[in-house]
Amino acid sequence: MLGSSTSSSPATRMQSSPPRSPIQPQHYQQQQQQQQPHQQPRATPLRFPNLASEAFQHRNRRWVIRAAAATESRRLSDDQMLVYVPPHPLIKHWISVLRNELSPPPIFKSALAELGRYLIYEASRDWLTTVTGEVQTPCGVANVEFIDPRDPVRVIPILRAGLVLVEHVSTVLPATQTYHVGFQRDETTLKPSLYLNKLPERFPDNARVIVADPMLATGGTMVATIDLLKERNVDHKLIRVVSAVAAPPALKLLGERFPGLRVYTGVIDPSLNEKGFIVPGLGDAGDRSFGT
Numbered sequence: 001m002l003g004s005s006t007s008s009s010p011a012t013r014m015q016s017s018p019p020r021s022p023i024q025p026q027h028y029q030q031q032q033q034q035q036q037p038h039q040q041p042r043a044t045p046l047r048f049p050n051l052a053s054e055a056f057q058h059r060n061r062r063w064v065i066r067a068a069a070a071t072e073s074r075r076l077s078d079d080q081m082l083v084y085v086p087p088h089p090l091i092k093h094w095i096s097v098l099r100n101e102l103s104p105p106p107i108f109k110s111a112l113a114e115l116g117r118y119l120i121y122e123a124s125r126d127w128l129t130t131v132t133g134e135v136q137t138p139c140g141v142a143n144v145e146f147i148d149p150r151d152p153v154r155v156i157p158i159l160r161a162g163l164v165l166v167e168h169v170s171t172v173l174p175a176t177q178t179y180h181v182g183f184q185r186d187e188t189t190l191k192p193s194l195y196l197n198k199l200p201e202r203f204p205d206n207a208r209v210i211v212a213d214p215m216l217a218t219g220g221t222m223v224a225t226i227d228l229l230k231e232r233n234v235d236h237k238l239i240r241v242v243s244a245v246a247a248p249p250a251l252k253l254l255g256e257r258f259p260g261l262r263v264y265t266g267v268i269d270p271s272l273n274e275k276g277f278i279v280p281g282l283g284d285a286g287d288r289s290f291g292t
Helices: 010-016 026-035 089-099 105-123 161-165 220-230 248-257 285-290
Strands: 063-066 081-084 130-137 140-147 153-159 176-178 181-185 192-197 209-212 239-246 262-268
Touching (some): 153 161, 153 220, 161 239, 161 285, 192 220, 239 248
Parallel strands (some): 239 262
Antiparallel strands (some): 130 140
16 A cells, blocks of 8 residues: 555655645656556646747748747748747746636736736847947946947837837837827728828938737738738838737738748737637737726
8 A cells, every 4th residue: 555655656656746836847747657657647748839939830831930039040941921929928928817717907008018028028139239438437448339320220019009018118218209000800800991190201221120010810910900001101121010929820920921030929829709809818909908
Protein backbone atom coordinates (compact mmCIF):
# COMPACT_ATOMS: atom_id res chain seq x y z
CA MET A 1 0.00 0.00 0.00
CA LEU A 2 1.12 3.58 -0.65
CA GLY A 3 0.78 4.47 3.03
CA SER A 4 3.38 1.85 4.05
CA SER A 5 5.93 2.59 1.31
CA THR A 6 9.53 3.28 2.20
CA SER A 7 11.18 6.70 1.95
CA SER A 8 12.39 5.85 -1.54
CA SER A 9 8.89 5.23 -2.87
CA PRO A 10 7.23 7.63 -5.34
CA ALA A 11 4.50 8.51 -2.83
CA THR A 12 6.98 9.54 -0.13
CA ARG A 13 8.94 11.63 -2.61
CA MET A 14 5.73 13.41 -3.54
CA GLN A 15 4.98 14.19 0.10
CA SER A 16 8.39 15.80 0.55
CA SER A 17 8.08 17.86 -2.64
CA PRO A 18 6.73 21.42 -2.61
CA PRO A 19 2.99 21.75 -3.31
CA ARG A 20 1.98 21.80 -6.94
CA SER A 21 1.17 25.07 -8.67
CA PRO A 22 -2.17 25.12 -10.52
CA ILE A 23 -0.19 25.72 -13.74
CA GLN A 24 3.05 23.84 -14.31
CA PRO A 25 5.49 23.64 -17.22
CA GLN A 26 4.89 20.67 -19.45
CA HIS A 27 8.32 19.14 -18.76
CA TYR A 28 7.58 19.17 -15.00
CA GLN A 29 4.28 17.35 -15.54
CA GLN A 30 6.05 14.71 -17.63
CA GLN A 31 8.68 14.26 -14.91
CA GLN A 32 6.01 13.74 -12.26
CA GLN A 33 4.23 11.16 -14.42
CA GLN A 34 7.49 9.24 -14.79
CA GLN A 35 7.93 9.22 -11.01
CA GLN A 36 4.39 7.85 -10.50
CA PRO A 37 4.10 4.89 -12.90
CA HIS A 38 1.38 3.15 -10.86
CA GLN A 39 -1.03 6.11 -10.70
CA GLN A 40 -3.58 7.11 -13.31
CA PRO A 41 -2.20 9.98 -15.44
CA ARG A 42 -3.79 13.36 -14.87
CA ALA A 43 -5.81 14.92 -17.66
CA THR A 44 -3.78 17.43 -19.66
CA PRO A 45 -5.34 20.91 -19.47
CA LEU A 46 -6.87 22.15 -22.72
CA ARG A 47 -4.72 24.82 -24.32
CA PHE A 48 -4.62 26.84 -27.50
CA PRO A 49 -1.81 26.03 -29.94
CA ASN A 50 1.31 28.15 -29.86
CA LEU A 51 0.50 30.24 -32.91
CA ALA A 52 4.05 31.53 -33.13
CA SER A 53 5.49 28.08 -33.73
CA GLU A 54 2.70 25.78 -34.89
CA ALA A 55 -0.36 26.60 -36.96
CA PHE A 56 0.79 29.78 -38.66
CA GLN A 57 4.54 29.34 -39.18
CA HIS A 58 4.48 28.25 -42.83
CA ARG A 59 6.86 29.32 -45.57
CA ASN A 60 4.10 29.73 -48.15
CA ARG A 61 2.27 32.35 -46.08
CA ARG A 62 2.63 36.06 -46.66
CA TRP A 63 2.98 36.76 -42.95
CA VAL A 64 5.24 35.42 -40.23
CA ILE A 65 4.64 35.40 -36.47
CA ARG A 66 7.44 35.91 -33.96
CA ALA A 67 7.29 35.91 -30.19
CA ALA A 68 10.92 36.21 -29.14
CA ALA A 69 12.21 39.64 -30.16
CA ALA A 70 10.88 42.60 -32.03
CA THR A 71 14.00 42.72 -34.16
CA GLU A 72 16.05 39.70 -35.09
CA SER A 73 19.16 39.15 -37.17
CA ARG A 74 17.30 37.00 -39.70
CA ARG A 75 15.89 39.26 -42.39
CA LEU A 76 12.35 38.94 -43.67
CA SER A 77 11.54 38.62 -47.32
CA ASP A 78 10.17 41.83 -48.80
CA ASP A 79 6.90 40.06 -49.57
CA GLN A 80 6.31 38.96 -45.96
CA MET A 81 4.49 40.79 -43.20
CA LEU A 82 5.82 40.42 -39.67
CA VAL A 83 3.30 39.83 -36.89
CA TYR A 84 4.94 40.27 -33.51
CA VAL A 85 3.30 38.87 -30.35
CA PRO A 86 5.38 40.11 -27.38
CA PRO A 87 5.85 37.43 -24.70
CA HIS A 88 6.00 39.94 -21.83
CA PRO A 89 4.00 38.78 -18.76
CA LEU A 90 2.50 42.25 -18.26
CA ILE A 91 1.04 42.13 -21.75
CA LYS A 92 -0.49 38.74 -20.94
CA HIS A 93 -1.84 40.17 -17.68
CA TRP A 94 -3.60 43.12 -19.31
CA ILE A 95 -5.01 40.91 -22.04
CA SER A 96 -6.48 38.70 -19.31
CA VAL A 97 -8.11 41.70 -17.61
CA LEU A 98 -9.58 42.80 -20.95
CA ARG A 99 -10.99 39.35 -21.69
CA ASN A 100 -12.87 39.16 -18.38
CA GLU A 101 -16.50 40.14 -19.01
CA LEU A 102 -16.75 41.22 -15.36
CA SER A 103 -14.20 44.03 -15.83
CA PRO A 104 -16.19 47.30 -15.56
CA PRO A 105 -15.56 50.14 -18.04
CA PRO A 106 -13.02 52.02 -15.85
CA ILE A 107 -10.94 48.86 -15.33
CA PHE A 108 -11.28 47.82 -18.96
CA LYS A 109 -10.23 51.25 -20.22
CA SER A 110 -7.24 51.39 -17.88
CA ALA A 111 -6.13 47.91 -18.94
CA LEU A 112 -6.40 48.80 -22.63
CA ALA A 113 -4.32 51.94 -22.10
CA GLU A 114 -1.65 50.00 -20.21
CA LEU A 115 -1.56 47.35 -22.92
CA GLY A 116 -1.10 50.07 -25.53
CA ARG A 117 1.85 51.47 -23.59
CA TYR A 118 3.77 48.18 -23.77
CA LEU A 119 2.84 47.43 -27.38
CA ILE A 120 3.95 50.89 -28.52
CA TYR A 121 7.22 50.40 -26.65
CA GLU A 122 7.79 47.12 -28.48
CA ALA A 123 6.79 48.63 -31.84
CA SER A 124 9.37 51.41 -31.52
CA ARG A 125 12.43 49.16 -31.21
CA ASP A 126 15.15 49.97 -33.80
CA TRP A 127 12.67 52.17 -35.65
CA LEU A 128 13.15 55.71 -34.38
CA THR A 129 15.60 58.24 -35.80
CA THR A 130 18.20 59.56 -33.36
CA VAL A 131 20.81 62.31 -33.06
CA THR A 132 24.13 62.09 -31.22
CA GLY A 133 25.99 64.66 -29.16
CA GLU A 134 27.69 65.35 -25.86
CA VAL A 135 26.36 66.41 -22.47
CA GLN A 136 28.06 67.45 -19.28
CA THR A 137 27.36 65.08 -16.40
CA PRO A 138 28.21 65.86 -12.74
CA CYS A 139 31.39 63.84 -13.27
CA GLY A 140 32.47 64.56 -16.83
CA VAL A 141 31.43 64.60 -20.48
CA ALA A 142 29.36 61.78 -21.98
CA ASN A 143 28.49 60.86 -25.54
CA VAL A 144 24.69 60.65 -25.79
CA GLU A 145 21.96 59.73 -28.24
CA PHE A 146 18.51 61.34 -28.31
CA ILE A 147 15.35 60.71 -30.29
CA ASP A 148 15.41 63.27 -33.09
CA PRO A 149 12.68 65.85 -32.31
CA ARG A 150 12.73 67.00 -35.94
CA ASP A 151 11.26 63.67 -37.04
CA PRO A 152 8.27 62.99 -34.76
CA VAL A 153 6.34 59.75 -34.97
CA ARG A 154 2.87 60.22 -36.40
CA VAL A 155 0.21 58.45 -34.33
CA ILE A 156 -3.14 57.52 -35.91
CA PRO A 157 -5.76 56.15 -33.49
CA ILE A 158 -8.83 54.72 -35.22
CA LEU A 159 -11.86 56.02 -33.32
CA ARG A 160 -13.07 55.40 -30.93
CA ALA A 161 -11.32 52.64 -29.00
CA GLY A 162 -8.03 53.47 -30.70
CA LEU A 163 -7.94 56.62 -28.57
CA VAL A 164 -7.60 54.49 -25.45
CA LEU A 165 -4.88 52.29 -26.93
CA VAL A 166 -2.63 55.35 -27.53
CA GLU A 167 -3.53 57.14 -24.29
CA HIS A 168 0.01 56.75 -22.91
CA VAL A 169 1.92 57.25 -26.16
CA SER A 170 3.46 60.52 -24.94
CA THR A 171 4.98 58.69 -21.95
CA VAL A 172 6.72 56.25 -24.32
CA LEU A 173 7.69 58.40 -27.30
CA PRO A 174 9.19 61.84 -26.64
CA ALA A 175 8.15 63.37 -29.99
CA THR A 176 4.78 62.60 -31.57
CA GLN A 177 2.05 64.15 -33.67
CA THR A 178 -1.47 62.69 -33.48
CA TYR A 179 -4.09 62.62 -36.23
CA HIS A 180 -7.51 60.99 -36.10
CA VAL A 181 -9.62 58.86 -38.41
CA GLY A 182 -13.03 57.37 -37.67
CA PHE A 183 -14.78 54.44 -39.31
CA GLN A 184 -18.18 52.88 -38.72
CA ARG A 185 -18.71 49.25 -39.65
CA ASP A 186 -21.92 48.13 -41.30
CA GLU A 187 -23.36 45.37 -39.11
CA THR A 188 -24.69 43.48 -42.13
CA THR A 189 -21.88 43.71 -44.68
CA LEU A 190 -19.08 44.27 -42.11
CA LYS A 191 -17.67 46.91 -44.49
CA PRO A 192 -16.19 50.11 -42.96
CA SER A 193 -17.37 53.59 -43.89
CA LEU A 194 -15.29 56.70 -43.16
CA TYR A 195 -16.97 59.40 -41.08
CA LEU A 196 -13.92 61.37 -39.83
CA ASN A 197 -10.65 62.16 -41.56
CA LYS A 198 -8.21 64.54 -39.87
CA LEU A 199 -5.13 63.40 -41.76
CA PRO A 200 -2.86 65.98 -43.41
CA GLU A 201 -2.82 66.26 -47.20
CA ARG A 202 0.73 64.92 -47.30
CA PHE A 203 3.10 63.34 -44.79
CA PRO A 204 6.85 64.07 -44.92
CA ASP A 205 9.11 61.66 -46.75
CA ASN A 206 10.07 58.62 -44.64
CA ALA A 207 7.43 59.46 -42.02
CA ARG A 208 7.08 56.82 -39.33
CA VAL A 209 3.47 56.09 -38.43
CA ILE A 210 1.77 54.08 -35.67
CA VAL A 211 -1.81 53.06 -36.46
CA ALA A 212 -3.77 51.86 -33.42
CA ASP A 213 -6.97 49.79 -33.48
CA PRO A 214 -7.69 47.39 -30.61
CA MET A 215 -9.40 44.75 -32.74
CA LEU A 216 -8.07 43.37 -36.03
CA ALA A 217 -11.01 41.20 -37.01
CA THR A 218 -11.78 41.30 -40.74
CA GLY A 219 -9.04 43.83 -41.46
CA GLY A 220 -11.27 46.10 -43.54
CA THR A 221 -10.88 49.18 -41.35
CA MET A 222 -7.10 48.84 -41.13
CA VAL A 223 -6.78 48.35 -44.90
CA ALA A 224 -8.88 51.47 -45.52
CA THR A 225 -6.73 53.47 -43.08
CA ILE A 226 -3.44 52.36 -44.62
CA ASP A 227 -4.81 53.17 -48.09
CA LEU A 228 -5.51 56.72 -46.88
CA LEU A 229 -1.95 56.97 -45.56
CA LYS A 230 -0.40 55.66 -48.77
CA GLU A 231 -2.35 58.29 -50.72
CA ARG A 232 -0.58 60.84 -48.50
CA ASN A 233 3.02 59.76 -49.15
CA VAL A 234 3.39 57.16 -46.36
CA ASP A 235 5.40 54.02 -47.12
CA HIS A 236 3.50 51.11 -45.57
CA LYS A 237 6.83 49.49 -44.62
CA LEU A 238 7.32 52.39 -42.18
CA ILE A 239 3.91 51.78 -40.56
CA ARG A 240 3.57 49.94 -37.25
CA VAL A 241 0.09 48.54 -36.59
CA VAL A 242 -0.75 48.17 -32.89
CA SER A 243 -3.72 46.08 -31.74
CA ALA A 244 -4.90 44.29 -28.62
CA VAL A 245 -6.29 41.20 -30.38
CA ALA A 246 -5.92 40.01 -33.97
CA ALA A 247 -7.59 37.26 -35.98
CA PRO A 248 -6.32 35.31 -39.02
CA PRO A 249 -8.74 36.88 -41.57
CA ALA A 250 -7.36 40.36 -40.84
CA LEU A 251 -3.74 39.20 -40.85
CA LYS A 252 -4.22 37.34 -44.12
CA LEU A 253 -5.75 40.39 -45.80
CA LEU A 254 -3.08 42.77 -44.50
CA GLY A 255 -0.30 40.41 -45.55
CA GLU A 256 -1.69 40.20 -49.07
CA ARG A 257 -2.25 43.94 -49.45
CA PHE A 258 0.84 45.31 -47.70
CA PRO A 259 3.94 43.09 -47.88
CA GLY A 260 6.56 44.25 -45.39
CA LEU A 261 4.04 45.70 -42.93
CA ARG A 262 4.70 45.19 -39.19
CA VAL A 263 1.88 44.29 -36.80
CA TYR A 264 2.24 44.26 -32.99
CA THR A 265 -0.58 42.57 -31.12
CA GLY A 266 -1.18 41.23 -27.64
CA VAL A 267 -2.66 37.93 -28.80
CA ILE A 268 -3.95 36.13 -31.89
CA ASP A 269 -7.33 34.45 -31.54
CA PRO A 270 -8.46 31.65 -33.85
CA SER A 271 -11.68 32.85 -35.49
CA LEU A 272 -14.59 35.26 -35.97
CA ASN A 273 -18.26 34.71 -35.26
CA GLU A 274 -21.15 35.44 -37.64
CA LYS A 275 -21.21 39.08 -36.48
CA GLY A 276 -17.54 39.60 -37.27
CA PHE A 277 -16.42 39.62 -33.63
CA ILE A 278 -13.17 37.91 -32.66
CA VAL A 279 -13.65 34.67 -30.70
CA PRO A 280 -12.93 34.39 -27.81
CA GLY A 281 -11.76 38.00 -28.10
CA LEU A 282 -12.84 40.61 -25.58
CA GLY A 283 -16.10 41.98 -26.97
CA ASP A 284 -16.60 45.48 -28.38
CA ALA A 285 -13.57 47.45 -27.18
CA GLY A 286 -15.26 50.81 -27.71
CA ASP A 287 -18.45 49.92 -25.85
CA ARG A 288 -16.53 48.36 -22.98
CA SER A 289 -14.11 51.29 -22.70
CA PHE A 290 -16.73 54.02 -22.59
CA GLY A 291 -19.70 52.12 -21.16
CA THR A 292 -21.92 53.00 -24.15
